[in-house]
Amino acid sequence: MEKQKIKITVREVAARAGVSTATVSRAFNHKGIVNPKTYQSIMEAATALDYKQETAGDISPNRAPVISYTNRNNSKKAVDKRLLIINIPAISNPFYTEIIKGIQSSALNHQFDFLLYSGHIKESSIDTFLELVDYVKAQGVILLNLISEELLARITEIIPVVQCCEYTQNEFASSVGINDFTSTQRAMDYFLSTGRKRIGFINGPLSYKFSQNRLQAYYKAMETAGIEVQSQWVIQLPDLSPDMAFSSVVKLLSMPDAPDCFFAVSDVLAAAAIRAAHYCRLKVPGDILVIGFDNTDISHLTTPSITTVNQPKFQLGFLACELLCEKIRNPESEVKHMLLNTELILRESTAVGAFTAKGY
Amino acid sequence: MEKQKIKITVREVAARAGVSTATVSRAFNHKGIVNPKTYQSIMEAATALDYKQETAGDISPNRAPVISYTNRNNSKKAVDKRLLIINIPAISNPFYTEIIKGIQSSALNHQFDFLLYSGHIKESSIDTFLELVDYVKAQGVILLNLISEELLARITEIIPVVQCCEYTQNEFASSVGINDFTSTQRAMDYFLSTGRKRIGFINGPLSYKFSQNRLQAYYKAMETAGIEVQSQWVIQLPDLSPDMAFSSVVKLLSMPDAPDCFFAVSDVLAAAAIRAAHYCRLKVPGDILVIGFDNTDISHLTTPSITTVNQPKFQLGFLACELLCEKIRNPESEVKHMLLNTELILRESTAVGAFTAKGY
Numbered sequence: 001m002e003k004q005k006i007k008i009t010v011r012e013v014a015a016r017a018g019v020s021t022a023t024v025s026r027a028f029n030h031k032g033i034v035n036p037k038t039y040q041s042i043m044e045a046a047t048a049l050d051y052k053q054e055t056a057g058d059i060s061p062n063r064a065p066v067i068s069y070t071n072r073n074n075s076k077k078a079v080d081k082r083l084l085i086i087n088i089p090a091i092s093n094p095f096y097t098e099i100i101k102g103i104q105s106s107a108l109n110h111q112f113d114f115l116l117y118s119g120h121i122k123e124s125s126i127d128t129f130l131e132l133v134d135y136v137k138a139q140g141v142i143l144l145n146l147i148s149e150e151l152l153a154r155i156t157e158i159i160p161v162v163q164c165c166e167y168t169q170n171e172f173a174s175s176v177g178i179n180d181f182t183s184t185q186r187a188m189d190y191f192l193s194t195g196r197k198r199i200g201f202i203n204g205p206l207s208y209k210f211s212q213n214r215l216q217a218y219y220k221a222m223e224t225a226g227i228e229v230q231s232q233w234v235i236q237l238p239d240l241s242p243d244m245a246f247s248s249v250v251k252l253l254s255m256p257d258a259p260d261c262f263f264a265v266s267d268v269l270a271a272a273a274i275r276a277a278h279y280c281r282l283k284v285p286g287d288i289l290v291i292g293f294d295n296t297d298i299s300h301l302t303t304p305s306i307t308t309v310n311q312p313k314f315q316l317g318f319l320a321c322e323l324l325c326e327k328i329r330n331p332e333s334e335v336k337h338m339l340l341n342t343e344l345i346l347r348e349s350t351a352v353g354a355f356t357a358k359g360y
Numbered sequence: 361m362e363k364q365k366i367k368i369t370v371r372e373v374a375a376r377a378g379v380s381t382a383t384v385s386r387a388f389n390h391k392g393i394v395n396p397k398t399y400q401s402i403m404e405a406a407t408a409l410d411y412k413q414e415t416a417g418d419i420s421p422n423r424a425p426v427i428s429y430t431n432r433n434n435s436k437k438a439v440d441k442r443l444l445i446i447n448i449p450a451i452s453n454p455f456y457t458e459i460i461k462g463i464q465s466s467a468l469n470h471q472f473d474f475l476l477y478s479g480h481i482k483e484s485s486i487d488t489f490l491e492l493v494d495y496v497k498a499q500g501v502i503l504l505n506l507i508s509e510e511l512l513a514r515i516t517e518i519i520p521v522v523q524c525c526e527y528t529q530n531e532f533a534s535s536v537g538i539n540d541f542t543s544t545q546r547a548m549d550y551f552l553s554t555g556r557k558r559i560g561f562i563n564g565p566l567s568y569k570f571s572q573n574r575l576q577a578y579y580k581a582m583e584t585a586g587i588e589v590q591s592q593w594v595i596q597l598p599d600l601s602p603d604m605a606f607s608s609v610v611k612l613l614s615m616p617d618a619p620d621c622f623f624a625v626s627d628v629l630a631a632a633a634i635r636a637a638h639y640c641r642l643k644v645p646g647d648i649l650v651i652g653f654d655n656t657d658i659s660h661l662t663t664p665s666i667t668t669v670n671q672p673k674f675q676l677g678f679l680a681c682e683l684l685c686e687k688i689r690n691p692e693s694e695v696k697h698m699l700l701n702t703e704l705i706l707r708e709s710t711a712v713g714a715f716t717a718k719g720y
Contacts, residue, residue, distance in 0.1 A: 081495040085475070094454060100478060113492055115445070116476035118460060132473055135441040136496035242661055271661035278663050301602055301631035303638050303663045 008051040017045035084114040084324065085138045087121060087129075089145040093240070094296045095266075095313065096144065099164065102317025103142060110325040112139075121147050126154060133159055140324045143173075146209050160327040164320035166209050167337070174327065174336045176319045180210050183309045183342040184217035184263070187291045190307075190344060191261045192225050194352055196289065200233045200252065200259030202269045204240045214265050214293075233259050240265075242272035249276035253288075260288055267292035267299040270306050274349065290349040304348030312340050368411040377405035444474040444684065445498045447481060447489075449505040453600070454656045455626075455673065456504065459524065462677025463502060470685040472499075481507050486514060493519055500684045503533075506569050520687040524680035526569050527697070534683045534696045536676050540570050543669045543702040544577035544623070547651045550667075550704060551621045552585050554712055556649065560593045560612065560619030562629045564600045574625050574653075593619050600625075602632035609636035613648075620648055627652035627659040630666050634709065650709040664708030672700050 014024045019038060027042040045051075084107060088096055100116075107114050115136070121129050121143075133141065133155075141159055143152075146166035155161050156172040167175030191199050201218045204211045215234070222229050232255060235248045245264070252258055253276065264270035270292030277288045284290055284304055292299055295310035319338060326333050374384045379398060387402040405411075444467060448456050460476075467474050475496070481489050481503075493501065493515075501519055503512075506526035515521050516532040527535030551559050561578045564571045575594070582589050592615060595608045605624070612618055613636065624630035630652030637648045644650055644664055652659055655670035679698060686693050 081491060083492070083495065104478075113488065115492075115496070116478060118464075118476060128473065131441060132443070132475075135443065136475070242657060268657060268661065271658075275661055275663065275665075297602060297628060298631075298658050298661065301628065301635055301658065301662060303635065305635075 008049045010051075012049055013042065013045050013051050016049060017042045081137070082110075082112045083136060083138045084112050084140045084142065084321070085117050085133055085136070086114050086142045087117045087119075087145050089118075089120060093266075094298070095294045095311075098313035099144065099317035102314040102319075103164075103321045104317075105314075106318045106321035106325065110321075112321075112325070120145060121151060121155075123148075123151065126151050130155065130158060140328050142320050142324055146207065160324060160331065162320045162324040162327065164316055168209070169337050171335055174323045174338075176316050176323065176338045176340065178311050178316070178342050179339045180213035181217045181220075183293075183344075184214045185221055186342075186344045187263050187309060188218065188221035188225075190291070190346075190350065191263070191289060192221070194261075194289065194350075196261050197225070197227050198233070198257060198259045199227075199261040199263060200235065200249075202235045202237070202245055202249070202262055202264040202273060204237055204265050204269075206236070211265060218263065230257060237269070240268065242268050242275075245269045245272035246276045246279075249273045250279055253277065253280045253282065262288065262290045264290065264292050267294050267296045267306055267308055270308070270349070271298050271302050274302060274304065274306070284349055285351050289352070291344075292349075295345055299345075300347065302349075304351070307347045307350040308345050310343050310345050312342070315340060368409045370411075372409055373402065373405050373411050376409060377402045441497070442470075442472045443496060443498045444472050444500045444502065444681070445477050445493055445496070446474055446502045447477045447479075447505050449478075449480060453626075454658075455654045455671075458673035459504065459677035462674040462679075463524075463681045464677075465674075466678045466681035466685065470681075472681075472685070480505060481511060481515075483508075483511070486511050490515065490518065500688050502680050502684055506567070520684060520691065522680045522684040522687065524676055528569070529697050531695055534687065534698075536679045536683065536698045536700065538671050538676070538702050539699045540573035541577045541580075543653075543704075544574045545581055546702075546704045547623050547669060548578065548581035548585075550651070550706075550710065551623070551649060552581070554621075554649065554710075556621050557585070557587050558593070558617060558619045559587070559621040559623060560595065560609075562595045562597070562605055562609070562622055562624040562633060564597055564625050564629075566596070571625060578623065590617060597629070600628065602628050602635075605629045605632035606636045606639075609633045610639055613637065613640045613642065622648065622650045624650065624652050627654050627656045627666055627668055630668070630709070631658050631662050634662060634664070634666070644709055645711050649712070651704075652709075655705055659705075660707065662709075664711070667707045667710040668705050670703045670705050672702070675700060 010024050017024065019042060024042055027039050086100070086103060103114065117129065117132070119125065138159065141155060141161045143161060143163050144165055146168070149168055149170050149172070152161065152168070152170065153172050161173040163173050163175035163177075165177055167177050169175070188199065199222065201215065203215055206212055206215075219229060232252060235245065235252065237244050237248070249262065249272065262270070262273045264273055270290050273290050274284050277284050277290075282288050290306060292306045292308040295308045299306040299308045319340075323336060370384050377384065379402060384402055387399050446460070446463060463474065477489065477492070479485065498519065501515060501521045503521060503523050504525055506528070509528055509530050509532070512521065512528070512530065513532050521533040523533050523535035523537075525537055527537050529535070548559065559582065561575065563575055566572055566575075579589060592612060595605065595612065597604050597608070609622065609632065622630070622633045624633055630650050633650050634644050637644050637650075642648050650666060652666045652668040655668045659666040659668045679700075683696060
């Protein structure tokens, strides 16, 4: 039988080497991305302490690597606080409010507090983020932002992660999202049912997974309907701000064969399209039909109110947090990818015929 | 000469007594609000360690108490991360986006990271908040939410605080806000200049300082103009959601002597008032004029676009963070209260005469 001794943790190695636990994890798992000098001192510290890294063979290759954060939790004297970090891309989008409420509801059940980290996690900011997660002793992370699989893998090395809304289907982290394909298909079917064929598409940056998926669904629907898409019908915006959408739609509406329908990937962009139509002396829905996405406040406050795809925002947040808490409780739990259903809410912006304000 | 010895910190007293540093600070500063048993064990720990509390006489009575967080910082082995906590009431309000950008810009200059704490700090949640601030080893707090002076005092006992937007004028924490009085006065002057007298006021909860201030300014302006306010002209909402505003305005517009102008304390409420007017077959601005507040996206996406009071949002956030960093660097720095100017942005909702869509 092996000699029984107190298990040396990543935290102790990190302390001896004078680096963060995140760096130690990276040194063991992705030697290439750690500064060689730092790598050297971590290895020296590990040797001096007789640190034993669990080998990859100990866990199923289909599961997320759980070594580091298991050690990390064990190494804490006492968890006097349970904390999650929620990464939101920007707090501008009212879309996130309901998602945060869903997360809050689940977190409360599991006695977790949470703090929001605002901003994109990129190659240039991943170290700052990992150090911060370590500094505040968080136990789990929910990402509302799409990041590369490589960066995602680095985060999951040191802490359990769940992806919410934006996700890639990988073996590192569970995800909860919506089915962009069927959601877009339903909006397109509605436009096509009115007999209109010149359907425009107002898209956000293609760095968003939802922009990629919805655009693909748009092309597929047009192809199935036997309509040839004119390239100018697809407005590809550099960001989700409404100003560019307004100008682009105004420009497009002055061209021959301009669209008589617009599908926008967010309500704010749909609102900008309605303003643009009004600016061009066109009526919505008389001349132009508009469908938005998200069912945020703005969709029922504009005139006309906006037909939109409702996302189950509360449930997205709630389920993401439930999956995260499960992963924290049981690091061996399976990685799951869940898609929730949406619904098309019909309002005035697609009410073909004379427009009358009917409240909301 | 006194015996030189290593100074015992609040953190060491807290560790020995098995409580948070926040509780130790409270025990020393506000004995009455600490559980007697806890108080007893803290005092025993302090005696055993020979902890010397700096006396109130050491600092000017006009300055915020700085004892605890000074000790707190000294007690850290090494500050390997600089972290601020920003308390936002809810992430729903797009108003906060620009404020957060301002904070970010200043924080970056001072090498601070920041995390957002979403929710109201109340009597029932203050302990959780203080423990969290301690747990994550934050060095400063910006409050975007109004809290009672008593709770504010408890936070400033352990960490430097700056109030942003919502504030009380006290000696504990600096503040940056806007002049609600002159902002409201300017909007009222505009309404009155059109010759209209039946001015309605759509207000948020009176728990917000801005709701109190703007309502006061409204009454003052009406009094100065010699107009008697009919009580039903003031719509007092239980929250800032637009649904209640819509119903209340619809109801009010069906009454005799209904207002022909509405001043709303936020753009979302102004948008709801416009929808309500449309629902009642009234034209904005033909029949009803509407002015909002904040100059958020929605104000230029509705039809008609909304005349609104622009707050210098970026500057509010930037200055709040500058004041906080100054306080962290120099705990003796003076408590300051700053008021920034606003401007009235004229759009279609007050363009008296025939309405024409003119873009934005």
